[in-house]
Amino acid sequence: xxxxxxxxxxxxxxxxxxxxxxxxxxxxxxxxxxxxxxxxxxxxxxxxxxxxxxxxxxxxxxxxxxxxxxxxxxxxxxxxxxxxxxxxxxxxxxxxxxxxxxxxxxxxxxxxxxxxxxxxxxxxxxxxxxxxxxxxxxxxxxxxxxxxxxxxxxxxxxxxxxxxxxxxxxxxxxxxxxxxxxxxxxxxxxxxxxxxxxxxxxxxxxxxxxxxxxxxxxxxxxxxxxxxxxxxxxxxxxxxxxxxxxxxxxxxxxxxxxxxxxxxxxxxxxxxxxxxxxxxxxxxxxxxxxxxxxxxxxxxxxxxxxxxxxxxxxxxxxxxxxxxxxxxxxxxxxxxxxxxxxxxxxxxxxxxxxxxxxxxxxxxxxxxxxxxxxxxxxxxxxxxxxxxxxxxxxxxxxxxxxxxxxxxxxxxxxxxxxxxxxxxxxxxxxxxxxxxxxxxxxxxxxxxxxxxxxxxxxxxxxxxxxxxxxxxxxxxxxxxxxxxxxxxxxxxxxxx
Numbered sequence: 001x002x003x004x005x006x007x008x009x010x011x012x013x014x015x016x017x018x019x020x021x022x023x024x025x026x027x028x029x030x031x032x033x034x035x036x037x038x039x040x041x042x043x044x045x046x047x048x049x050x051x052x053x054x055x056x057x058x059x060x061x062x063x064x065x066x067x068x069x070x071x072x073x074x075x076x077x078x079x080x081x082x083x084x085x086x087x088x089x090x091x092x093x094x095x096x097x098x099x100x101x102x103x104x105x106x107x108x109x110x111x112x113x114x115x116x117x118x119x120x121x122x123x124x125x126x127x128x129x130x131x132x133x134x135x136x137x138x139x140x141x142x143x144x145x146x147x148x149x150x151x152x153x154x155x156x157x158x159x160x161x162x163x164x165x166x167x168x169x170x171x172x173x174x175x176x177x178x179x180x181x182x183x184x185x186x187x188x189x190x191x192x193x194x195x196x197x198x199x200x201x202x203x204x205x206x207x208x209x210x211x212x213x214x215x216x217x218x219x220x221x222x223x224x225x226x227x228x229x230x231x232x233x234x235x236x237x238x239x240x241x242x243x244x245x246x247x248x249x250x251x252x253x254x255x256x257x258x259x260x261x262x263x264x265x266x267x268x269x270x271x272x273x274x275x276x277x278x279x280x281x282x283x284x285x286x287x288x289x290x291x292x293x294x295x296x297x298x299x300x301x302x303x304x305x306x307x308x309x310x311x312x313x314x315x316x317x318x319x320x321x322x323x324x325x326x327x328x329x330x331x332x333x334x335x336x337x338x339x340x341x342x343x344x345x346x347x348x349x350x351x352x353x354x355x356x357x358x359x360x361x362x363x364x365x366x367x368x369x370x371x372x373x374x375x376x377x378x379x380x381x382x383x384x385x386x387x388x389x390x391x392x393x394x395x396x397x398x399x400x401x402x403x404x405x406x407x408x409x410x411x412x413x414x415x416x417x418x419x420x421x422x423x424x425x426x427x428x429x430x431x432x433x434x435x436x437x438x439x440x441x442x443x444x445x446x447x448x449x450x451x452x453x454x455x456x457x458x459x460x461x462x463x464x465x466x467x468x469x470x471x472x473x474x475x476x477x478x479x480x481x482x483x484x485x486x487x488x489x490x491x492x493x494x495x496x
Contacts, residue, residue, distance in 0.1 A: 002439040002472050003036040004086035004338060004432030007109075009076060011067055011092055013044040014214040018182025020091040021049055023131065023254040024114065025056065026156040027089065030329035032057055033159075034338050035436040036086075041079055043067040048213035048234040049182075055236070068094040070102075077104040085109055086432045087127075087336055093274075097123035108430065112336065115139075116274050122146075129332060131156045131254070133285060133323065136277035147335060155257050155328045160239035162326050166263045169317040170246060173265070173308040175206045177245035179238075179255055182212030186271045188294040190220040192249055195301045197226055205308070208232055208241065247308060249291065252279040260287055263321030265313035267291040267303065287320040289313075337431045339398030343444050346393040346405065351382045353402050357423045368459065368485075392418070392445060396437055403428045406441040408454065417453050418445070438472035446492040458486040 008028060012018040021040070028038040039059040043066060053060055061079055065071040080088060084106045091114035100123040105111065112127040118137035122128060128148045130137060135150040142148055176196070180188045189209050196202055206228055209221060213234040221231060235241060238258070242248075248259045249267040252275040259266050266288040270279055272295070282288045289303040289312075306312050330340075346354075355378045357363060364370045385391045385407070392408040404424035411417040422438060442454055456474060458465045469488045477489035 003034065003436030005037045005039060005083055006031045006087050006089060006336075006338075007039050007041055007080060007083055007085035008089045009041045009092070009095060010090070011042050011044045011094075012046055012049045012182060012214060014183045014216060015185060016044070016092070016094075016183075018046070018049055018212055018214055019254055020114070021045070021053070022158070022182070023156045024089060024091045025053070025058075026158045026329050027129075027332055028053075028058055029056060029159050030333050031336075031338060034333060034340055035440065036338050039083060039085070041076055043072060046182075046213040052236065067092075068096070068099055073099060073102045080104070080109060081106055086338075087112055089114070090122075097121070100125070110336075127335065129154060129156075131257070131328065132278060133257070133260075133281045133287065136281050149332060149335060152323050153325070153328060153331060155261070155324050155326075156254060156332075157258060157261055157324075157326055157328060158238075160237040161242065161258045161261060164239050164242045164262050166321065167243075167246070169263065169265060169314050171309065171311055171314060173205065173247035173313075175208070175244055175246045176308070177208050177210070177241060177248040177259075177264075179210040179212075179248065179250050180269065180271065181251055181253060181255065183214035184212065184219070184221075184271075186294040187220045188251065188269045188271050188292075188299075190224065191294060191299050192269060192291065192301065193221070193224055193226075193229065195304065197224075197229075199304070199308075201309075203228060206230075208244070210235065210238075210241070247313070249307075251275055252282060252288075256282065256288065257324065260320035261324040261326055263317045265289075265307060265317050266320070267307040269294050269299075271295065285319065285323070287316055287323070289316070338433075339401075339403065341403070341433075341437060341440060342397050343394045343406075343440060344397060346386060346395050348383070348386065350395050350402065350405070351379055353425075354378075354382065354405050354423070357404065357425055360426050362426070362429070363423055368457070392448070394441055394444060396424075396441075403433070404437065406437065408441075408445050410452075411455065414455075416451060417455050418449070419455050419457065434468045435471035438469065438474075442472070442490055450492050452492070454490045456488045456490075458488065460484070460486050462486075 008024050010020040010024050012021045031038055040053055041061045043063040063075050065075050087110050089112045110126040113122040113125045114129045115121040119141045125146050128146050130150040131154050133152050139148045178189050208230050211233045242262045248264045250256045251271045252268045268279055268288045268290055269292045283290050289307045292299045292301045359372055385393055390410040394406045396403040407421045408418040411419055456469050474488040474490045477487045479487045
């Protein structure tokens with residue numbers, strides 16, 4: 001993974017839950033799948049969540065200071081200065097606008113915030129992500145600088161959820177899943193289990209209760225003894241469990257949106273004030289049943305029978321599965337300018353785009369010859385490149401948009417060596433994409449010519465280009481014949 005870095009500031013704990021980590025993980029997974037790097041910056045993190053992040057190829061930096069203190073802000077700022085990420089993504093109620101304003105971001109680092117409440121969640125961000133069925137917060141006062149992503153098109157779903165195989169909903173529940181978050185401080189799972197086990201036909205239900213990574217060892221759920229009830233402690237993945245279930249009970253949270261995507265009839269139990277608008281939106285759109293409010297001293301339960309045994313559950317299942325298409329994280333990463341990159345062989349139709357890129361002032365300044373290239377000469381040269389057996393010319397694309405070109409020329413004076421050149425469209429520069437593109441292009445080339453080495457020639461004063469090739473795993477390879485130029489090399493070996 002040689003692409004741009006995404007830093008995520010989020011925490012998980014018994015009191016604060018694990019939702020901030022788990023919903024940002026959906027973005028991290030998509031970012032990494034596109035070749036980027038992801039580092040979580042955390043002050044509190046249960047071991048099970050740490051292991052999950054490591055399994056997902058995320059780096060983790062644990063902070064020494066308590067979250068949202070002046071010392072932590074200073075420490076986090078120092079970590080960011082060392083990482084120099086393309087984006088900092090913040091998710092957590094402790095990270096107030098004052099916290100964000102106090103952070104010192106590197107020059108090119110942009111700020112994204114996952115928001116639940118509206119403009120009170122952020123200070124001067126570049127991107128705001130409001131992941132919900134619809135906008136349930138007011139963003140009309142946000143600055144013009146901020147791009148606001150709201151609604152069902154931006155719901156955050158991890159890959160295990162996206163890969164879930166849905167099945168037809170039946171009028172009667174058989175496999176009931178109860179999942180009330182990573183910590184469940186209100187013991188909502190215990191309360192609803194007590195209520196369900198009182199039902200006349202409860203013995204016909206198979207019940208699984210998820211106990212999250214931050215659920216305490218002395219929690220009340222451990223005291224329930226029923227032959228048809230299974231406790232599942234901090235599962236590594238929810239995909240298989242969602243496939244097992246035909247009905248679910250959850251809080252109005254990210255988990256409820258995951259369950260809706262899977263087309264499950266859902267009963268909702270509210271456990272926190274920030275869930276009220278989410279609950280209203282899901283109920284108004286007939287996506288779920290409102291069962292109870294666990295914030296008070298005594299919870300009462302409604303609609304349990306409708307959730308478990310009625311024709312109404314079929315309609316909620318149909319509506320929810322139609323509303324969420326599962327492409328939210330793809331749209332978000334597109335907005336954050338980390339495209340899905342593909343490579344193809346160049347054609348004559350690409351000549352004009354390549355001419356524009358190579359004549360861009362920045363490209364000419366980085367080249368050994370800075371003179372503009374006339375069209376006639378370029379076209380003649382380009383046709384010769386396409387027809388040459390000594391040249392591999394690759395167009396870089398994303399969703400059919402041309403991002404640039406990479407070219408490999410076999411060196412006739414050095415057997416087993418090809419010289420690489422790269423030119424990116426101006427709008428694709430300064431996004432941290434070049435190392436990722438160089439690595440993808442090298443992998444493509446080595447598939448065809450595994451015995452070849454790749455050489456890059458760079459102006460000594462072009463420090464940025466030298467750093468880019470280093471990030472793409474190229475090594476310094478000085479030339480005694482041309483000591484005034486930087487020569488770098490990449491070989492098709494595990495060490496490279």
